[in-house]
Amino acid sequence: MTDDRREAALQYARKNKEKNLSALKEILTIPSVSTEPAHAADIRHAAEWMAAQLRGLGMQKVQIFPTARHPIVYGEWRGIKNAPTVLIYGHYDVQPADPLDLWKTAPFEPTVRGDSIFARGASDMKGQSVATFKAVEALVKTGGLPVNVKWLLEGEEEVGSPNLADFIASHKDLLACDFAFNPDAGMISKDEPTITYALRGLAYFELRISGPANDLHSGVFGGVVHNPANALAELIAGMRDSKGRITLPGFYDSVRKLGREEREELARIPSDEKYYLEKTGVPALLTEQGYTPNECSGARPTLDVNGMISGFTGAGSKTIIPATAMAKISCRLVPDQDPLEVGRQMRRYLEENAPADIRWELVEMHGGDPSISDRDNAPVRAFSAALETVWGKRPYFKREGGSIPVVGTMQQLLSVESVIGGFGLPDDNFHAPNEKLHLPTWYRGIEALIHFFLNLEP
Amino acid sequence: MTDDRREAALQYARKNKEKNLSALKEILTIPSVSTEPAHAADIRHAAEWMAAQLRGLGMQKVQIFPTARHPIVYGEWRGIKNAPTVLIYGHYDVQPADPLDLWKTAPFEPTVRGDSIFARGASDMKGQSVATFKAVEALVKTGGLPVNVKWLLEGEEEVGSPNLADFIASHKDLLACDFAFNPDAGMISKDEPTITYALRGLAYFELRISGPANDLHSGVFGGVVHNPANALAELIAGMRDSKGRITLPGFYDSVRKLGREEREELARIPSDEKYYLEKTGVPALLTEQGYTPNECSGARPTLDVNGMISGFTGAGSKTIIPATAMAKISCRLVPDQDPLEVGRQMRRYLEENAPADIRWELVEMHGGDPSISDRDNAPVRAFSAALETVWGKRPYFKREGGSIPVVGTMQQLLSVESVIGGFGLPDDNFHAPNEKLHLPTWYRGIEALIHFFLNLEP
Numbered sequence: 013m014t015d016d017r018r019e020a021a022l023q024y025a026r027k028n029k030e031k032n033l034s035a036l037k038e039i040l041t042i043p044s045v046s047t048e049p050a051h052a053a054d055i056r057h058a059a060e061w062m063a064a065q066l067r068g069l070g071m072q073k074v075q076i077f078p079t080a081r082h083p084i085v086y087g088e089w090r091g092i093k094n095a096p097t098v099l100i101y102g103h104y105d106v107q108p109a110d111p112l113d114l115w116k117t118a119p120f121e122p123t124v125r126g127d128s129i130f131a132r133g134a135s136d137m138k139g140q141s142v143a144t145f146k147a148v149e150a151l152v153k154t155g156g157l158p159v160n161v162k163w164l165l166e167g168e169e170e171v172g173s174p175n176l177a178d179f180i181a182s183h184k185d186l187l188a189c190d191f192a193f194n195p196d197a198g199m200i201s202k203d204e205p206t207i208t209y210a211l212r213g214l215a216y217f218e219l220r221i222s223g224p225a226n227d228l229h230s231g232v233f234g235g236v237v238h239n240p241a242n243a244l245a246e247l248i249a250g251m252r253d254s255k256g257r258i259t260l261p262g263f264y265d266s267v268r269k270l271g272r273e274e275r276e277e278l279a280r281i282p283s284d285e286k287y288y289l290e291k292t293g294v295p296a297l298l299t300e301q302g303y304t305p306n307e308c309s310g311a312r313p314t315l316d317v318n319g320m321i322s323g324f325t326g327a328g329s330k331t332i333i334p335a336t337a338m339a340k341i342s343c344r345l346v347p348d349q350d351p352l353e354v355g356r357q358m359r360r361y362l363e364e365n366a367p368a369d370i371r372w373e374l375v376e377m378h379g380g381d382p383s384i385s386d387r388d389n390a391p392v393r394a395f396s397a398a399l400e401t402v403w404g405k406r407p408y409f410k411r412e413g414g415s416i417p418v419v420g421t422m423q424q425l426l427s428v429e430s431v432i433g434g435f436g437l438p439d440d441n442f443h444a445p446n447e448k449l450h451l452p453t454w455y456r457g458i459e460a461l462i463h464f465f466l467n468l469e470p
Numbered sequence: 471m472t473d474d475r476r477e478a479a480l481q482y483a484r485k486n487k488e489k490n491l492s493a494l495k496e497i498l499t500i501p502s503v504s505t506e507p508a509h510a511a512d513i514r515h516a517a518e519w520m521a522a523q524l525r526g527l528g529m530q531k532v533q534i535f536p537t538a539r540h541p542i543v544y545g546e547w548r549g550i551k552n553a554p555t556v557l558i559y560g561h562y563d564v565q566p567a568d569p570l571d572l573w574k575t576a577p578f579e580p581t582v583r584g585d586s587i588f589a590r591g592a593s594d595m596k597g598q599s600v601a602t603f604k605a606v607e608a609l610v611k612t613g614g615l616p617v618n619v620k621w622l623l624e625g626e627e628e629v630g631s632p633n634l635a636d637f638i639a640s641h642k643d644l645l646a647c648d649f650a651f652n653p654d655a656g657m658i659s660k661d662e663p664t665i666t667y668a669l670r671g672l673a674y675f676e677l678r679i680s681g682p683a684n685d686l687h688s689g690v691f692g693g694v695v696h697n698p699a700n701a702l703a704e705l706i707a708g709m710r711d712s713k714g715r716i717t718l719p720g721f722y723d724s725v726r727k728l729g730r731e732e733r734e735e736l737a738r739i740p741s742d743e744k745y746y747l748e749k750t751g752v753p754a755l756l757t758e759q760g761y762t763p764n765e766c767s768g769a770r771p772t773l774d775v776n777g778m779i780s781g782f783t784g785a786g787s788k789t790i791i792p793a794t795a796m797a798k799i800s801c802r803l804v805p806d807q808d809p810l811e812v813g814r815q816m817r818r819y820l821e822e823n824a825p826a827d828i829r830w831e832l833v834e835m836h837g838g839d840p841s842i843s844d845r846d847n848a849p850v851r852a853f854s855a856a857l858e859t860v861w862g863k864r865p866y867f868k869r870e871g872g873s874i875p876v877v878g879t880m881q882q883l884l885s886v887e888s889v890i891g892g893f894g895l896p897d898d899n900f901h902a903p904n905e906k907l908h909l910p911t912w913y914r915g916i917e918a919l920i921h922f923f924l925n926l927e928p
Contacts (some may be wrong), residue, residue: 212689216787225751230774231670231872234802235766236746238756241775241797242710248700249707288694293683296827298696308693316688316791317699319784323777324798329674329835331800333774339699340782342789344692369754377787414689 017155021462024150029455032146033129035065036449039104039138040122040131046082046105046170055167058104059083062165065145070152071163073186079175082167086186090160095470096391097160099189099428101196101418102141103169106133107443114445127451134449136442140195140434141165143454147461158469162189169196169418176418180425191391191428193464196416198436200281202453205399205407205460207392208432210310211416213345213382215354216318218375219244219362221337227323228333237333238369241322244337247372250365251315251341256300258315258343260357261364268347268384270303270311277387281306281408310411314344340377344413351379381420384411385429391468395431398463402456435460475613479920482608487913490604491587493523494907497562497596498580498589504540504563504629513625516562517541520623523603528610529621531644537633540625544644548618553928554849555618557647557886559654559876560599561627564591565901572903585909592907593898598653599623601893601912605919616927620647627654627876630836634876638883649849649887650880651922655870656894658739660911663857663865663918665850666890668768669874671803671840673812674776676833677702677820679795685781686791695791696827699780702795705830708823709773709799714758716773716801718815719822726805726842728761728769735845739764739866749896768869772802798835802871809837839878842869843887849926853889856921860914893918 025032044058045051059076066074066087074087082105090097109119109132117123122131133139144163151157164187166176180187197208221240228237253259270278288297288305299308308314318341323334343354355376366372386392387409399407412432419430435457441447483490502516503509517534524532524545532545540563548555567577567590575581580589591597602621609615622645624634638645655666681698682691711717728736746755746763757766766772776799781792801812813834824830844850845867857865870890877888893915899905 212692214689214789216789223750223752228750229872230772230776230800231672231802231870233746233750233767234670234772234774234871235768235770236755236757236763237750237752239774241778242706242773245703245706245775245778245797246710248703252700252704288691292681292686292691292695294681294695294827295829296696296825297694298825298827299694305694309691310693312693314688314692315700316692316697317703317780317795318688318788318790319781319792320699320703320795321779321783322775325777325779325796329798329800330776331672331674332776334777337775337778338783339703340787342688342787344689367754367756369752369756371753412689413692414687 018463018466020154021150022459024154025146025458025462032142032458033451035146036129036139036142037122039142040133041120043120044105044167045108046168047108055082055105059085059167062104063087066163069145069148077179079168079179081175084167084179085165086163088162089157091157092160095159096190096468097162098468099162099164099187099192100144101192101194102144102163102165103137103167103196104141104165105167105170106136106138107170111445116446124451128448129451130446130448132447134447135436135440136447137196137434139449139454140436143435143457143461144195146458147465150458150462151465158466162187173418177421177425180421184426187426189426189428192422192430194416194419194430194432195434197412197432197434198438198440199453200283200408200410200438202437202450203403204282205403205405206410206433207396207399207407208410208412209387209392210347210384210411211382211419212310212413213349213351213420214342214380214415215345215351216342216377216379217340217358218377219247219339219341220373220375222335222371223369224333224335227335230331230333233333238367239333240337240370241334243367243370244322244339247362247365248317248339248341251361256298258313260354260361262357263313263354266348266350266353267313270307275307277409278306278311278411279304281410309413311346313346313349315341317341345382347382347384349382351381355379380415380417381424383420383423389429391431394467395433395464397467398460401463402460476921476924478612479608480917482612483604483916483920486604490600490916491909493604494587494597494600495580497600498591499578501578502563502625503566504626505566513540513563517543517625520562521545524621527603527606535637537626537637539633542625542637543623544621546620547615549615550618553617554648554926555620556926557620557622557645557650558602559650559652560602560621560623561595561625561654562599562623563625563628564594564596565628569903574904582909586906587909588904588906590905592905593894594900594905595654595892595894597907597912598892598894601915601919602653604916605923608916608920609923616924620645631875635879635883638879642884645884647884647886649889652874652877652888652890653892654874655890655892656896656898657911658741658866658868658896660895660908661861662740663861663863664868664891665854665857665865666868666870667845667850668805668842668869669840669877670768670871671807671809671878672800672838672873673803673809674800674835674837675798675816676835677705677797677799678831678833680793680829681827682791682793685793688789688791691791696825697791698795698828699792701825701828702780702797705820705823706775706797706799709819714756716771718812718819720815721771721812724806724808724811725771728765733765735867736764736769736869737762739868767871769804771804771807773799775799803840805840805842807840809839813837838873838875839882841878841881847887849889852925853891853922855925856918859921860918
């Protein structure tokens with residue numbers, strides 16, 4: 013690779029900014045809302061648009077694979093025998109746009125205001141996919157692609173990717189690659205390039221407590237039975253000790269310890285106590301003893317009630333002992349925790365702590381593996397160098413508190429790690445009204461991707 | 471009083487069983503549902519029926535007093551200077567009848583099946599009021615009333631008697647009496663005559679916890695904030711210690727101790743552990759250490775969650791940290807606890823235990839004083855002897871776990887105690903479909919009331 017080739021691709025991207033923005037606007041006008049059956053035709057339309065883009069880039073084997081719900085778009089280019097193969101992930105579906113009345117401009121009429129383009133899916137993640145297309149286009153149209161690429165673009169991410177794992181499992185040869193690139197994570201801020209190297213997993217439960225056969229009169233029977241709502245509260249309260257540590261038996265046994273080097277790297281991230289206070293609006297933070305807020309939100313496991321209901325919750329008063337009480341409880345997991353093992357721990361906790369005067373039932377709703385990637389392999393170094401070239405500073409290495417399940421799925425089924433990046437910003441309003449994409453960051457992102465692909469060349 | 475006079479009144483009641491039943495059927499056909507504005511005319515109709523009954527008994531000053539909602543019926547007979555005056559309480563309103571499809575016969579078409587008459591209000595408490603009318607009638611039509619009587623019949627009991635205390639406070643002279651008789655409590659079983667001498671009070675709260683400004687993503691923010699639902703659970707759990715004792719500061723300070731004699735009297739009541747297990751359907755009872763189930767349900771204070779809600783409670787999973795959580799919590803109180811003082815104790819508990827990382831708000835919804843009466847004054851002895859004459863056994867003296875707020879109101883405003891009885895049975899389905907009244911017990915009740923009034927004669 014020569015500096016000329018790099019410069020030619022970058023120049024191409026710079027010259028075509030308007031054309032690239034037009035392409036983005038095209039796909040943003042398609043309301044590919046995956047949750048709503050009424051949008052099935054739009055989903056199909058978006059898949060076809062994606063496939064057309066891949067064909068336009070000279071991809072081969074471009075195909076729209078049907079699934080039980082929304083199709084998967086595939087395409088590949090494998091022109092260089094001894095170069096690595098990157099599997100680029102994307103999803104072309106979007107969240108619903110409602111509440112519509114809170115949008116300043118219509119969600120599927122992309123509108124540029126100031127430095128940003130406003131539309132549903134602009135940041136999450138049509139903008140990210142178009143950035144990968146446009147970086148590849150710049151290379152193809154100048155010196156040619158320096159690596160082999162495959163694309164896996166799904167239409168069900170916003171509904172939990174119900175058919176993705178099956179598709180990957182049954183197309184392992186087609187999807188074989190050296191590593192995956194997932195641009196569905198974002199940056200800490202527009203000036204702070206970010207690489208996400210770990211994601212938390214999830215174990216989600218519904219805990220149902222029952223006691224009396226029916227709601228009881230709290231006067232007649234108050235004092236002789238264990239109130240299921242009180243019992244549920246007691247069980248939940250017992251799931252954490254006074255130091256904020258989770259008491260499910262063995263919960264921390266397989267939690268990977270944070271080393272000094274990693275903690276120093278995480279400490280560079282400028283999201284301190286003040287940041288979290290502002291973002292959440294709570295009067296004070298509650299963190300695990302011995303860990304920074306940043307470590308607690310990404311590198312430590314949690315236990316949270318997501319919902320809880322029992323008895324009479326309307327206006328006024330009703331003097332009953334409720335027959336039942338229910339809580340949805342979920343744990344965010346970190347490497348090397350296993351959601352199935354955490355399910356067994358929860359069950360053991362209940363067996364050991366639930367009193368004999370109530371009945372309980374635990375439903376294990378769904379789980380997802382946590383994941384962590386090497387911060388020092390060749391693809392990560394290539395991406396890190398690309399970000400540093402464009403932003404002029406070494407990227408932050410971040411552990412994301414949420415989940416991107418496909419990363420774990422690919423680790424498991426394809427035995428590949430993912431480089432996780434993307435050019436969305438925390439204030440992009442994804443999943444909310446007035447979703448936007450910051451265009452200067454997006455243009456920089458396309459340049460960074462050009463560097464990334466070139467840096468991967470053997 | 472001679473035995474002849476007693477016998478004549480009893481004979482009159484026995485001869486008029488059918489006529490008495492017809493009168494009961496008349497009032498049971500009037501759907502005087504106080505909760506539903508659509509029934510306002512029926513309420514009025516029922517009040518007029520009651521007033522007509524009083525006039526038929528030769529009562530004076532019979533009057534229907536309007537209130538802000540449903541009227542109060544009054545009548546009196548004060549023919550004997552040196553005899554005591556009994557204020558007889560009643561309510562002519564009833565609970566709604568729904569769910570209608572669970573009734574075997576229509577709720578306002580009273581139907582005799584077997585030994586019982588089925589209709590809404592049969593047991594609670596039109597049947598009880600008609601029993602008092604028919605006992606007085608038997609006396610009036612034979613040797614004359616041996617005591618002075620006043621009647622206070624309200625139409626708002628099933629909606630919490632919002633206007634009763636004001637009416638009593640502003641009619642103290644009219645209502646002046648030596649004691650009150652309240653037949654709105656029942657018997658332990660048809661063979662077990664019962665006098666209720668104590669009622670629990672109530673302090674009802676809504677506790678609202680808030681934390682984040684909005685629901686938060688449990689992945690992104692899990693680990694740095696105190697989840698309001700978890701915090702609520704922890705606060706509720708802390709309201710009782712491992713021995714089941716309530717931890718609100720000073721909660722037991724003014725609880726009147728149970729003496730040996732009273733505990734022995736309570737121990738006669740045949741409602742043991744098996745009774746409560748069958749009635750509630752719980753797998754095991756939970757009682758306060760050192761007290762029998764019977765004592766726990768009537769003579770000891772409680773703390774129960776009546777309802778609780780937070781976050782996402784629909785089907786499936788949603789990974790949020792809820793912004794708020796709410797619980798309705800109420801304490802049943804025993805003499806000499808004070809609901810206002812218990813409100814202060816709850817507030818103190820929260821001040822001492824709520825962490826600084828959440829916000830809380832306590833709404834004191836409503837309260838009611840507990841009450842306890844002498845078990846050995848003249849009116850109680852008169853009623854006890856009457857029950858023993860009819861049933862052939864000394865009555866049980868019971869502490870009722872629920873509340874009959876009018877008892878405390880009369881204690882407070884009129885400085886009188888109530889004799890609390892009535893001839894409803896635990897399986898009468900009051901407040902439920904297929905409410906019934908056991909007629910043999912009802913006829914016995916009328917006879918017992920005849921004895922009661924005669925026993926009161928100086």
